[in-house]
Amino acid sequence: MFFKKSIMAGTGLFLSIFLIVHLSANCLLLLPESMARELYNAYSTILRESIVITIVAYLLYLSIILHVVYAAIVTYKNYKASPDRYMMNHTNETSSWSSQNMGLLGVFILLFIVIHMANFWARIKLGLGDGVGFDAAGNLDVYEVTYSLFQNIYFVVFYSIMMIPLGLHLNHALKSAFKTLGFYHKKGLRVLAKISLVYAVVIAVGFGIIPLIVYLK
Amino acid sequence: MKVTFKIWRQDSPKSKGVLKSYETDGISEDMSFLEALDHLNEILVAKNEKVVAFEYDCREGICGQCGLFINGRAHGPHEHTTACQLHMRSFKDGDTIVVEPWRAAAFPIIKDLVVDRSAFDRIIEKGGYISAKTGTAPEANAMLIPKEIADASMDVAACIGCGACVATCKNASAALFTSAKINHLNKLPQGKPEQHRRVLDMTAQMEAEGFGSCTLTGACEVECPAGISIASIAEMNNRYVRAKLLG
Amino acid sequence: MKLDSKIPEGRLEDKWSNYQLKSRLINPANKKKLNVIVVGAGLAGSGAAATLAELGYDVQCFCYQDSARRAHSVAAQGGMNAAKNYQHDGDSVFRMFYDALKGGDFRSREANTYRLAELSAPLIDHYVQQGVPFAREYGGVLINRSFGGVQVERTFYARGQTGQQLVLAAYSQLYKMVRAKKVKMMVRHEMLDLVLIDGKAKGIIARDLVTGQIKRFAADAVVLATGGYSRVFRLSTLAIGCNGSAIWKAHKRGAYFAAPSFTQIHPTALPQTSDSQSKLTLMSESLRNDGRIWVPKDKNDTRNGNDIPEEERDYYLERRYPSFGNLAPRDISSRAAKERIDAGHGVGNLKNAVYLDFKHAIERFGRDVIEDRYGNLFSMYKKITGIDAYKEPMKISPAAHFSMGGLWVDYELMTTIPGLYAIGECNYADHGANRLGANSLLQASIDGYFILPNTINNYLEDALKQDHPGVDHPEFDKVEKEVKSQIEKIMAVKGSRTVDDFHRELGKVMWQECAMSRNKQGLERAIVQIKQIHAEFWKEVRVTGTDNEMNSELEKALRLADFIELSLLMCTDALQRDESCGAHFREEYQTEEGEAVRNDEDFAYVSAWEYNAGDFILHKEKLEFEYVQPSVRSYK
Structure with a gap:
């Protein structure tokens, strides 16, 4: 139980750090178009060609898989631990909805990741679907992939709305991961709760608002 | 006051349980929740029925023996309060109160509201x-x-x-x-x-x-x-x- | 039978060591062959079971609750006394012994009470080692506080949960020995009778409270640690399941019952609010340090407490006991409250309470200070009554609390039945006619941990050489049959009244006639009434359900049947003691100011009752005082 939970906490924290890096890169999309295209494409080329980043990328895939697999196992075991449900249950009064529904939120996030990877990863890395051109500097024009996707209002809405479950998941996840790994300083936990909230809001709003801005550009 | 209890009745660990409804009268606000159940049991005895099995001992919040899931909450609506320290003044005349046992695979039900801890x-x-x-x-x-x-x-x-x-x-x-x-x-x-x-x-x-x-x-x-x-x-x-x- | 208290030779301070030096020992290999039953798993029972198991005996331990951790020792709030003299305030074993003996109004044995004080200091060491988080100073040493009836600070405490913390320590040691497979823990089992073979305690019959099955358990000795019987009054500070059945059954099998009428009534409990009430919650005695107790001067005053002006209030404790005032000892405070309530000055809906007022204390020290001292008690009061005691005076009332009386035991804690021991509150040994605050956790603990494991060898050494009759012995058949037939009989009554209804009736009689103050006519009346209740009970009680399932009504009925018989003995005992001493106050024996008059000339003895087919025969154990001269207790 401790092992599984620690794996989930560890992979979760790793993914949380990745999100910060990912979001800061996305901020490049907010620059004026020519500058954005150049920097964004250059950045993504560096990432693709770096051995270190390649290793990190495989660690990311592994983390996602482990996080999901162990979540499934823990959820199943927890279900077995309380198979009979209460006829009347008001435990929502005692803890937040998101903390009680991390699994459900996780399913939404997983769904999002699949679509997100189909949109980008599959096209850029696997070369599936429409081909990707090059920009003036000779870098693969990843910016164009992004830009064209967010001209479609359905994708914009989908990307923005899916950041809500992500934010809820992260808010509970970040502070809980630390507790699972044994951080128990009482004052520290109160500070941590605030940091989690700020982190979750920044990530969710940040990721959620960029497609809208790109759409309106 | 009048209160309707909906109580989980289950004869034995293996048998199937069901919520049963009991109407009671003559409950006073000063009664503790467990005294209200005592009162219900006296009514049941008068009707020649089996009493509701529930746990209690000290009735002052320290022994830990009482444990009831009341209206969807452990030990009832208040925070940090045992069932024996919950009083009927927390409910209104005419209320329906649902009472269930603790539910967990590791706490099998013995009878009615009694579980094995x-x-x-x-x-x-x-x-x-x-x-x-x-x-x-x-x-x-x-x-x-x-x-x-x-x-x-x-x-x-x-x-x-x-x-x-x-x-x-x-x-x-x-x-x-x-x-x-x-x-x-x-x-x-x-x-x-x-x-x-x-x-x-x-x-x-x-x-x-x-x-x-x-x-x-x-x-x-x-x-x-x-x-x-x-x-x-x-x-x-x-x-x-x-x-x-x-x- | 002559009562032999087996007090060891030597000076008072040497008696216990002399006893230990001379007592017999059993080698570890032989201890394994011996089996001891311990009934009850509170402080006394758990401590005894764990220690006996550590010594090598095989132990079977019984409790009626779902876990040993529930025993009512958990409810003790205030603390536990020990003569450590950490406060450098002149405490000593002798002073502690003297306080307890005087507090008990000189109705206990010097040697026993001295041993209580003597073993108190090592007991604190023991509990600290077991992990009890006693209150500490910043420097890391243990803190003490003072308690009623003494002038030194010798009480050790763990917040307001001292009892619970000690029980958890004892319970954890018990389960340590369960893990070592030396203790077999039988939870949800209630002892219904004692089995004697050739006059010796050799086993018990118990009912499995889950399945209703009647089971036999054999052993080489039986230890009862079943606590007090104040639930005889129905409304008491005790847990609902507390009962006197085990000791009553032992009594009927030949164990003498000592001073059954000595019952402590605690002055600061919450009052009864209705007939359906099941329990009176204790508020710590410490409240009387700052609260002032009063009633309205006018009997028919129906105003709110706060609206009654000073000049119309009667601060009766301050009026009657100017030097001790609101801090008069428990028995005296309780009686004074009863006197005012009986005179019609009680407050509350049922006019059964007195005010405990913090108005002056809050004015003097500020709310913060009072909150710091009693915050948890005030919030508990609010939880139960819904009243904010910072704004309105509390209503409090006396409630039945502790049984000083119990099975008669000698210095070895053995009853008059060979091989049957009684430890903790269920015996009569150390407290005399009134127990001092914070001495009950102490007595239960030392009985279980220190005394019994030493004295039981003396008996078991003989048992080793004899047969170890098993549960197939014909005596087990016989007793089991009797138990079953009593259950069948009770189930067959199928009358019209609930068990609780009878219990309320019995409780009222006992509370009226055999509680804080007693008189001849009242006690005689009570005996007649109890006999009627007894007859009516066996004609009219109704127990629904069956006897082969979990059935709380049946459990209650069996306990009440014993309470009814026990209450007869309590009244009989109170009637024979023509004096007032400690908690036993006979109205005929008082001074003009209403103070107790003790009669050492005729009553310096422990009454020990023998059961004789529904009747009781009195035996007297004369109390000799060699080291302390009995004096008059005065708190004026």
């Missing part, structure tokens, strides 16, 4: 003690324990073992209970010699009993009659990691 005893058995034989103790003041440590130990030692933490947890996790006992003893110098063994053995037993894992929803600390914080669970996790590495 012996899993808790077995967790204690695996290390919830200090191995000191009677007669072997050194002079009490020979061991200085700073007030902060004694107080912190007392905070978690206050656990009454009622099982509300398990009952209210969506995973039926016994992490709060187990952590309270581990931290009570491991904080104290007397508990240090066996600290790593204690954490590993007790948590192993907790898992073997079929309790779920803690997902830190925090519901337990709201219902805990002794007000034990989930920081205690985090502390247990910490001790577990240390025990794995050092023990």
Whole structure:
């Protein structure tokens, strides 16, 4: 139980750090178009060609898989631990909805990741679907992939709305991961709760608002 | 006042249970919830029916024997309150009150509202003690324990073992209970010699009993009659990691 | 039979060591062959079971609750006394012994009470070692506080949960020995009778409270640690399940019952609010340090407490006992409250309470100070009554609390039945006619941890050489049959009244006639009434359900049947003691100011009652005072 939970906490924290890096890169999309295209494409080329980043990328895939697999196992075991449900249950009064529904939120996030990877990863890395051109500097024009996707209002809405479950998941996840790994300083936990909230809001709003801005550009 | 109770009736561990409705009159606001159930049972005896089996002993909030899921909450609507300290003034005339037993795979139902919490005893058995034989103790003041440590130990030692933490947890996790006992003893110098063994053995037993894992929803600390914080669970996790590495 | 208290030779301070030096020993290999039953798993029972198991005996331990951790020792709030003299305030074993003996109004044995004080200091060491988080100073040493009836600070405490913390320590040691497979813990089992073979205690019959099955258990000795019987009054500070059945059954099998009428009534409990009430919650005695107790001067005053002006209030404790005032001892405070309530000055809906007022204390010290001192008690009061005691005076009332009386035991804690021991509150040994605050956790603990494990060898050494009859012995058949037939009989009554209804009736009689103050006519009347209740009970009680399932009505009925018989003995005992001493106050024996008049000339003895087919025969154990001269207790 401790092992599984620690794996989930560890992979979760790793993914949380990745999100910060990912979001800061996305901020490049907010620059004026020519500058954005150049920097964004250059950045993504560096990432693709770096051995270190390649290793990190495989660690990311592994983390996602482990996080999901162990979540499934823990959820199943927890279900077995309380198979009979209460006829009347008001435990929502005692803890937040998101903390009680991390699994459900996780399913939404997983769904999002699949679509997100189909949109980008599959096209850029696997070369599936429409081909990707090059920009003036000779870098693969990843910016164009992004830009064209967010001209479609359905994708914009989908990307923005899916950041809500992500934010809820992260808010509970970040502070809980630390507790699972044994951080128990009482004052520290109160500070941590605030940091989690700020982190979750920044990530969710940040990721959620960029497609809208790109759409309106 | 008049109150309708909807109570879980189940004859034996194997039989199927069902919520049954009972109307009562003559309930007074000053009655404790358990006295209202006593009153209901007297009505049932008058009707020649079997009484509702429910648990109680001290009726002053300290023994931990009473445990009822009342209107969807462990020990009823108030925080940090046992069922025996809940009073009927918390309800209104004409209310319908749903009463269920604790539900967890590790707490099988014995009858009606009575469950078997012996899993808790077995967790204690695996290390919830200090191995000191009677007669072997050194002079009490020979061991200085700073007030902060004694107080912190007392905070978690206050656990009454009622099982509300398990009952209210969506995973039926016994992490709060187990952590309270581990931290009570491991904080104290007397508990240090066996600290790593204690954490590993007790948590192993907790898992073997079929309790779920803690997902830190925090519901337990709201219902805990002794007000034990989930920081205690985090502390247990910490001790577990240390025990794995050092023990 | 002559009562032999087996007091060891030597000076008072040497008696216990002399006893230990001379007592017989059993080698570890032989201890394994011996089996002891311990009934009850509170402080006394758990301590005894764990220690006996550590010594090598095989132990079977019984409790009626779902876990040993529930025993009512958990409810003790205030603390536990020990003569450590950590405060450098002149405490000593002798002073502690003297306080307890005087507090008990000189109705206990010197040697026993001295041993209580003597073993108190090592007991604190023991509990600290077991991990009890006693209150500490910043420097890390243990803190003490003072308690009623003494002038030194010798009480050790763990917040307001001292009892619970000690029980958890004892319970954890018990489960340590369960893990070692030396203790077999039988939870949800209630002892229903004692089995004697050739006059010796050799086993018990118990009912499995889950399945209703009647089971036999054999052993080489039986230890009763079943606590007090104040639930005889129905409304008491005790847990609902507390009962006198085990000791009553032992009494009927030949164990003498000592001073059954000595019952402590605690002055600061919450009052009864209705007939359906099941329990009176205790508020710590410490409240009387700052609260002032009063009633309205006018009997028919129906105003709110706060609206009654000073000049119309009667601070009766301050009026009657100017030097001790609101801190008069428990028995005296309780009686004074009863006197005012009986005179019609009670407050509350049922006019059964007195005010405990913090108005002056809050004015003087500020709310913060009072909150710091009693915050948890005020919030508990609010939880139960819904009233904010910072704004309104509390209503409090006396409630039945502790049984000084119990099975007669000698210095070895053995009853008059060979091989049957009684430890903790269920015996009569150390407290005399009134127990001092914070001495009950102490007595239960030392009986279980220190005394019994030493004295039981003396008996078991003989048992080793004899047969170990098993549960197939014909005596087990016989007793089991009797138990079953009593259950069948009770189930067959199928009358029209609930068990609780009878219990309320019995409780009222006992509370009226055999509680804080007693008189001849009242007690005689009570005996007649109890006999009627007894007859009516066996004609009219109704128990629904069956006897082969979990059935709380049946459990209650069996306990009440014994309470009814026990209450007869309590009244009989109170009637024979023509004096006032400690908690036993006979109205005929008082001074003009209403103070107790003790009669050492005729009553310096422990009454020990023998059961004789529904009747009781009185035996007297004369109390000799060699080291202390009995004096008059005055708190004026």
